[in-house]
Amino acid sequence: MFLIVGIAPKTKILDHTPRICPACGLAQARLKRVDSYFNLFFIPLIRVKKGETVIICDRCESVSSEMSSPYYAPQAGKNLKCNSCGGPLDGKFRYCPHCGKPVILKIS
Structure with a gap:
């Protein structure tokens, strides 16, 4: 055994x-x-x-x-958005947490 x-x-x-x-x-x-x-x-x-x-x-x-x-709550005073889906982003993200695509930031 x-x-x-x-x-x-x-x-x-x-x-x-x-x-x-x-x-x-x-x-x-x-x-x-x-x-x-x-x-x-x-x-x-x-x-x-x-x-x-x-x-x-x-x-x-x-x-x-x-x-x-x-x-995630975006930083006050900065309205960073994903170029693909328009979701709010933090400047240090490499991928969008909403759509998963690589981040291309645009300021609105």
């Missing part, structure tokens, strides 16, 4: 609300936690270590520990 045991990571989504990714600027980041579980025959049984809460982007897979707001 043999046993297959070990410790493996398991990602848990804490909040399904899309957030703005600090790296790519798309609203595809989610609040997640990576916990370590004791496995028996590849089945997670007991949580060994509780992980830190982070924001992980579903598209670019960047990990950010900053707790940003789930909604």
Whole structure:
């Protein structure tokens, strides 16, 4: 008889609300936690270590520990808009969080 045991990571989504990714600027980041579980025959049984809460982007897979707001509010005094869809943008975004196209900024 043999046993297959070990410790493996398991990602848990804490909040399904899309957030703005600090790296790519798309609203595809989610609040997640990576916990370590004791496995028996590849089945997670007991949580060994509780992980830190982070924001992980579903598209670019960047990990950010900053707790940003789930909604984006444009900076006051600056009306930056996407050239493709006209959605509000921040100047540091490389992709539009509304349409996903590369950012070409226009000031209105």
